[in-house]
Amino acid sequence: MSVAGLRRKGGRGRHAARRAAPLGTLPALVLRTVRLQSRGVLIWGTALGLYSAAIVASYTTFSASAEQMNRLLEAYPQGMLEAFGITDLGDVENYMNSQVFLLAPLALAFFPILAAAGTIAGAEERGTMDVLLGNPIPRWQLVVGSFASIALSLLGILALMGALTQATAILMDVDLPLGSTIAAVLNVWPLCLLFGGVAMLCSAVFHRRALAIAIPASLLFAMYLLNTLGRISEDLENLQPVSAFYYHGSAIEDGIDWTNFWGLALVALALMLLAVLAFRRRDIYT
């Protein structure tokens, strides 16, 4: 059969190559990546969940002396207390926010950062990229599929964290509404995903996994510091909106600010799209 005939029929007789529908490969890619990440989800979710559960449990011993603690804290500068989100330690939601949910993104953001850095630059360094892309997968699907699986795995970690927190609250008879716990853990999701987006972009642009980790990690700490110091220093207050943490808020106390929630998620999505564009144009190295 001529080459033209081959193109028309999409294959050659009994040796015809079965071409998978491009969109059909995306769910398979997401499912496989989620499976590969499942162990990490379990470890991260359990670790953060146990930490959060320990803080909930500690509240039962702490709440009795909360009045005294609050009076003690009055001696501290107001700005410093605000910086660490402390307003009333007698309130379990404020206690949980200051002790867990302000810091959780700082740790959990490393999950999407590490996963996204491994998707492209890491796969190139490990040598797995050529075998994977030997299949009829468009490059954009590799980026989008991996990012979607990271987003799902992140939700899994947060669900586990929320479940362990809430279960401990029920067991220890702490009055922590389920809605508040859900809002608190869900609110961490877009913030962490944003740093995953930065890592995905770096992974697509650079060929080195170390850079794809170092850049978003530095940005993470810089933004956290800027937002925290911005609460204390009037000079830095104007710069706070530059930090993603500025839009995080305290969902456990005030509920989720959906504008900020979707705003952060959209920035993460935009970073992923930039990663798609960058990865489509460049050579793959091994």
Next chain:
Amino acid sequence: MGTAIRTEGLTKVYGRKGRGIKDVDLEVNEGEVFGFLGPNGAGKTTTIRTLLGFMRPTGGRAEVFGLDIQRESVEVRARVGNLPGEFALEDKTTGEGLLRFFARMRGVGDLGYARELAGRFGADLHRPMRRLSRGNKQKIGLIQALFHRPPLLILDEPTGGLDPLVQEEFLDVVEETKAEGRTVFFSSHVLSEVERVCDRVGIIREGELVDVEPTHRLVDKAFRHVTLTFDEPVGGEPFAALPGVEGLKADGPKLSFTLHSEPDALVKLAARHRLVGLEYERPSLEEIFLTYYGKNGGER
């Protein structure tokens, strides 16, 4: 017969030293086994990775089954089974898991042929990759390239790390693939396997395709390393005077030299003495490259 691979002035230059390939014009016919040969760093892998869309050409163009390698890369890869020269497989995955995933990617429902190949190669599909030796990973790599019966196989040094029995089995599979009318394009360093399965060979040197010829012509023109051991020292001069004899060294009753012509005159001369040992060895492909396609230009 159609064309499986066609390149026109295909060029890929990268890195500070300007490595890559230059103006490669190549045509591989459907249904043939084509050996792509050259010393290390000559540009074999760059050519293959450019054909598969992993690297963007900096000049020229190429088609696989008439599909443009840049614009229609996904379509190209749907028709190709690829074994990279250097590769790794996800540590946590088993061969079975990997093949199931790739089967979904390619819309293949039946893993029967994959299991048949695993049986023939002696590959363990149930152990995670991190527990497999290099040779066993290579077997999984071969199976993932072959199991979907692609019209074109592109294999970069496919027998590296395989034991001789598995190499033989692999060469049988290549012959079966050819018998089914499918095309195989592979790079190799082993003259014996090239001679056994390849219809034609292309020689690449320093990024340029210097020759394409039937395999028998490459093999026929290859020289031989000869060592003759006699029962007593014999004069080396008559042997050195034979046509095609080069670099003769005499060590007591032993004569060693390179023979660039047919051995008839040599055998007749040696038969005048009592010969107690005879070694007649083929050169490696690297030696052939150096001799016939060496830096000092052109064919010998």
